[in-house]
Structures are given as structure tokens and as C-alpha cells.
Amino acid sequence: MTQKLTASVALITGASSGIGAATALALAAEGAAVALLARRAERLDTLAEQISAAGGTALAIPTDVTDERQARAAVQQTFETWGCVDILVNNAGVMYNSPIDGADTNEWRRMVDLNIMGVLYMTHATLPIMKQQQRGHIVNVSSVAGRLAFANAAVYNATKWGVVGFSEALRQESFGHGIRTTIIEPGLTETELFDHITHTATREAFLKRVQAMQSLRGEDIANAILYAVTQPAHVNVNEILIRPTGQDR
Ligand SMILES: NC(=O)c1ccc[n+]([C@@H]2O[C@H](COP(=O)([O-])OP(=O)(O)OC[C@H]3O[C@@H](n4cnc5c(N)ncnc54)[C@H](OP(=O)(O)O)[C@@H]3O)[C@@H](O)[C@H]2O)c1
Numbered sequence: 095m096t097q098k099l100t101a102s103v104a105l106i107t108g109a110s111s112g113i114g115a116a117t118a119l120a121l122a123a124e125g126a127a128v129a130l131l132a133r134r135a136e137r138l139d140t141l142a143e144q145i146s147a148a149g150g151t152a153l154a155i156p157t158d159v160t161d162e163r164q165a166r167a168a169v170q171q172t173f174e175t176w177g178c179v180d181i182l183v184n185n186a187g188v189m190y191n192s193p194i195d196g197a198d199t200n201e202w203r204r205m206v207d208l209n210i211m212g213v214l215y216m217t218h219a220t221l222p223i224m225k226q227q228q229r230g231h232i233v234n235v236s237s238v239a240g241r242l243a244f245a246n247a248a249v250y251n252a253t254k255w256g257v258v259g260f261s262e263a264l265r266q267e268s269f270g271h272g273i274r275t276t277i278i279e280p281g282l283t284e285t286e287l288f289d290h291i292t293h294t295a296t297r298e299a300f301l302k303r304v305q306a307m308q309s310l311r312g313e314d315i316a317n318a319i320l321y322a323v324t325q326p327a328h329v330n331v332n333e334i335l336i337r338p339t340g341q342d343r
Contacts, residue, residue, distance in 0.1 A: 099125045099323070100124075102121075103172065104127070104183065105172050105179055105216075106131065107186035109131055110133070110137035112287065113283060114185040115312065121323070128151070132156070139154050142154045155168045165216050166215070169223070178223070178227055179223050179230065182230070184232065185233075188287070191300070205250060220232070221268065230268075230273045232276070233275075233276045234257050234276070235257075236261070238279050240279055241279060261277045269330065272327070277333045282337070282341055283310040283311065283314070284309040288301055306340075307341060318334045
């Protein structure tokens, strides 16, 4: 059967777990060579081996994307290895939800550094390559929380709202170069994301919500990303919001 992404090169941040790992597997299964970025090198190596064993092509590049130099070096390494970058999936993100009053401001900084600055650094490093190629596709993973605000999620909301605004401005600046942009807005998806919430009541409330419904899986979001990046070149899927059927807001 023909693969839809043969000869394509994709760079995926946050590939060591959850949505990012599922996306790497999905794009690789369609023939893309995938550069896997995250901090946990062992996880990336295991995923790269899994992709290779299935006949795909993968490169693990341990990277902290909140460090501009590391982000730029990872893009450069991908370009030098395969000679182009067709798809960038800005997926890495953290969610330290808690009430504003009494919040740990270090957690705010970590969310802003990764959910916003990580996206900006990766995009800044990749855009000149895509402009030179006169083609490319940048997929930014925001959230339902980038469209609706929730109590105890204020700063996460702010970062994901930021991703939505940045993505639309990016679209307007880059469509003339054959570059497409897609915002992905997942609802509740069962991953490691909630485990990192340190505010106990907020974490428990989240886990209760997740258990009360059939949540999405990383693969469900990967399928949406795959749909967006496999459309014909004249089709720009700008935004996909996906909730579990049982999610209220
Ligand atoms: N799960 C949901 O319900 C949901 C809903 C809406 C939106 N989202 C969004 O989906 C995206 C993926 O999250 P997920 O649910 O798949 O959660 P996850 O399993 O916790 O994945 C987060 C990924 O980000 C990576 N990461 C964290 N800090 C990093 C850094 N400084 N540099 C590079 N990578 C870093 C993690 O890898 P390392 O720790 O190895 O670096 C991990 O691979 C996030 O942007 C999240 O906001 C998730």
C-alpha cells in the first residue's frame, strides 16, 4: 500500500510520551522520517528502536526546547541529517493547574517557558528552512483550554490561548511561502500530563474527570494530526478541536 508521507521529514517535540509518541508512530508508519525531541533520552531511544523495527526511520535528539540553543541545534541536526524539514509538530507541553491565589510561580514560569517559548524557539529555527523550501507544515498543539477558560487553569489557559494567537499570525505571515499551519486542540486525553499537577485537590479533580468518561488516547490526537498533514498541498486544515464524546466543556 502507498504510504502518504514517503520522503517527508517530521520533527516532533514531546515525543517521549503521550500524544507526541503516538504522533511519531503514526507519521513514521506513513513513511515520514521522524526526529524525536524531548528530555528523556532513554524513552526516545526505545521509541526510535520501535520505529526502526517496524521498518521506519527515526532519530532521537534529546532536547530541552525551553533552551533556545538546544532547540535550534535539534532543528539543524534534523536538517543536516535528511536535507529538509517538512513537518514540525510543536507538541511538548506541561500543565501545572492550581488556583491563582497561592500558586507556585515557578510552575507558571515553567508553563510559559515550555508551552509558549518552546513553540516560539522551534518555529523560529524551522521557518527559514521551510521558506527556503517553499513548503512546510507547522502543527501547534494547543488545547480546548486554548478556547475555553477554566477555574484553576488560568496560566495554562493563558499559554494555550497564546499558542492559538501565535499560530494564526504565523499562518498569515507564511502561507505565501507554501507553508501550512494547524492548531490541534485536544480535550481530555489519557497521558502523563495530569500526573505532574502538584496541587493535590486540582490533580484529584482532574483524575476523577478522566476516570468518569472514556477519555481520548494519544492515538486519537495523532490521527487528527495525520489527517491535517496528509491533505493535498492546497488544503490547509487550520484548526481541529477534539473532545471525548463524554466531555461536557
Ligand atoms: N492530555 C490532555 O488531556 C491534553 C489536552 C489538551 C492539550 N494537551 C497538550 O498536548 C501536548 C502533549 O501532552 P501529553 O498529554 O501527551 O502529555 P505528556 O505525556 O506529559 O507529554 C508531554 C511531553 O512534553 C515533553 N517535555 C516536557 N518538558 C519538555 C522540555 N523542556 N523540552 C522538551 N520536551 C519536554 C515530555 O518529555 P520529557 O519529560 O522527556 O522532556 C513529554 O514527552 C501538551 O502540549 C499538552 O498541553 C494535552
